[in-house]
Amino acid sequence: MVSSVIFYLAAALSVAILLIDKQRDPQLYAIVQASFAVSVVAFFISGIVIRTYFAVRAHSSRVADFVSNAFSVPLISSPSKGYYNTTETEPFLRMGMSVLENSLFTKSILRRMLGFERSRVSLYFIVWLWAAFFRTTDLELIAVVAQVLFSEQLVSRWIRMEWLRSRVERLYDDMYALLQSSEPFDGKEFRARVVEGLIRYETSKSQAGLSLSTRVFNKMNADLSGKWIDISGQLGVASSGTIDSK
Incomplete structure (x- = not known):
């Protein structure tokens, strides 16, 4: 901040x-x-x-x-x-469920954040284009506004946010399919895929260099926690059902 x-x-x-x-x-x-x-x-x-x-x-x-x-x-x-809401005791199954839960929250929060981010960048870009094509605008002013617009805080941040959303959405689908499959949870392939999913999630967040909005998280927490309980039930995996402490 x-x-x-x-x-x-x-x-x-x-x-x-x-x-x-x-x-x-x-x-x-x-x-x-x-x-x-x-x-x-x-x-x-x-x-x-x-x-x-x-x-x-x-x-x-x-x-x-x-x-x-x-x-x-x-x-x-x-x-x-209370942050990870699953009562499974098998370590790799528990890890897979936690990656799935993290992916659910991250992609949902990013979608909400991107609504504002897309509007903000579009507005800045339209104003900059208008100023650039308006003949009386000082070229130095256009250069300064362009420097701000295409900085790490605006366009770069929006692109990184879109990239992270795409990565996490694919990870969520892959992890859901893995947990839904008949793959034995104690098998080498299942464990390897779970660890690979964890690495994908953490490296994606690290490379994007973004912090999720606490305000958006607090607004969506109850609904997403309820949705997570439903998803856990669909997968036949126990969930702690903790909503207010997530």
Whole structure:
């Protein structure tokens, strides 16, 4: 959130610099220019810290928590409670169900998030095109707006979100088909496919570099938890039915 605020602040300052007359108001111009430089450096630092520290720690803890839940081994000091809603005891079947549950929630939340993201990017893009074709628009302003539009926070984020949704939807279908098949749960092929599904899920989230919206999650949690209970019943696998703690 802090990184996003810094990004939009830098974007606003980059436009403000173009609107200030340097000759008429040099002091204001210098203040805005310095503020813009500081915001750019702050945005760069925040991005590096997120990628090399926070994201890595979060990814490692998430995988450790997942494996802890699947094999009932406390690999971390504070494992999550009520997050994985299955009462199966066989480790690899439990792991497969957890991957399926994660995929269900992730793809559903991403679909909801993409509604807003597509509208936002489309609006920015239309405004930019209008400005680009309007002859009186300053070329420097067009360049600045283009830099903001095609940055990591807008178009790049939307593309990565679409890519992750597609990957998780395919994974959900594959994992559902695997759990629905007559494949013995203690067989080597079943176990290998479950581990491969877990790797696909985690590497996809890591490569996309996105955080799901907590607000959307809270809104959809009850409905998705109810849907998960129905899916578990269809597969003949027990679910804990925990809705409010997911």
